[in-house]
Amino acid sequence: MQATLGVDLGGTNLRAGLVDSSGELLAWGMAPLRHRRSPEQFVADMEVLYRSLLKEIEPPLTVTALGLAVPGPLDPVKGEINGAVNLPDWNNIPLVKLAEEALKLPTILVNDGSAFVLGEVTAGVLQGSSNALGLTLGTGVGGGLFLDGKLRTGATGNACEIGHLIVEPGGRLCLCGRRGCLEQYASASAVRRSAIALAEAGELPELLEQVEGNSTNLNTRLVSEAAQNGNSYCRELLAEAGRWLGRGVAQALTILDLDDVVIGGSMARAGELILAPARQSIRQTAFPPRPRLRLVQSKLGDRAAIIGAGSLKLHTDSRLINSD
Ligand SMILES: [Zn+2]
Missing domain, CATH: 3.30.420.40 (ATPase, nucleotide binding domain)
Structure with a gap:
């Protein structure tokens, strides 16, 4: 079965989940995000969480993409996060490049608010x-x-x-x-x-x-x-x-x-x-x-942005979501 990985980089936690093509969350988990943790540490923790989620699923999944929900402002074409007010030290961070190198998955960056609403429309109270x-x-x-x-x-x-x-x-x-x-x-x-x-x-x-x-x-x-x-x-x-x-x-x-x-x-x-x-x-x-x-x-609470980020691949093949 095919699935995507959805990740939500929140103000205090990192949340990740495996999402199928109907928007169903197959497995998910979270890890604390200590204040001002470095982007490299975030990517390393995301990889650990991803590997542990994969082990929960039988038979093994084919994961085709990563949707990464982050606080804005961001540059989805360059794949960079730029000075979110709650992550002030993260300036011009090439998050997509770091994530693709570590997880070997094509990655799309999206604002966390966008991921939230997409999750609720895909599988939540606004279906x-x-x-x-x-x-x-x-x-x-x-x-x-x-x-x-x-x-x-x-x-x-x-x-x-x-x-x-x-x-x-x-x-x-x-x-x-x-x-x-x-x-x-x-x-x-x-x-x-x-x-x-x-x-x-x-x-x-x-x-x-x-x-x-x-x-x-x-x-x-x-x-x-x-x-x-x-x-x-x-x-x-x-x-x-x-x-x-x-x-x-x-x-x-x-x-x-x-x-x-x-x-x-x-x-x-x-x-x-x-x-x-x-x-x-x-x-x-x-x-x-x-x-x-x-x-x-x-209705989905903490899971909405994970599902939304994981569902991005269904909505676009482009990093700039509107340019279809
Ligand atoms: Zn303001």
Whole structure:
């Protein structure tokens, strides 16, 4: 049987999986990505994970390609990753060359947001959708666009950097150097920072107890759990992130006529606590109104970008995905 390897280079983890031609994930696994790990170390770890996944499958697979989902900006033609804000030391890194030398597989580079939305359209909650936007709310906010039945990555492979859409001019300073970017308000990191500030102001004593008084150990999972148990401060933190998310989506809708928007990343686990305020914000701010728009939570979670990256080969024979 033939399969492809899909790899997702996230902010904290490396995830890899073997994907068949229908988008089914045959085996997958992950390894921690230590802060500022070198590209060479990443490729070595990816190879170890790949070999261990191959051993899980009987009869042996023929693996035909590698799809590599990475944080942007990237150069898919040269196969380089260029200064992602969460991997600041990775400048002009020839990741495709390094991966092809190590794994001996033809490799396509794609933005992780694009891989996410392609995964959800191929095998997740948006199966069958033709016009969908995907947003991942994690360390940052990633975006991917599936329009008129195709993955769209634009002239240079960097379409849909929606995390750096400015939603609050003059607002919070972003790692990209500008102010007011969506990811400073709606990412898991942003919610975590707000929770830490609240805890240090003495407003979240029960949550602080759970992390033995060390506020830096707070995370969005704990915030979501507390919100689900009725903590009003945590509910408001998530609702606020949801309202900002809605503003960002409404801006995207002004340009893109979409049926569906899917939310992934660690913040998506908050479900309706973030989605309901986001829908309300979209209703209030989108023009023209989009009454039929669906805003939903990812079904595949951490596996979406792996499946999307692994499915790239079905969509293109070119490194620049649109040039078919
Ligand atoms: Zn930014």
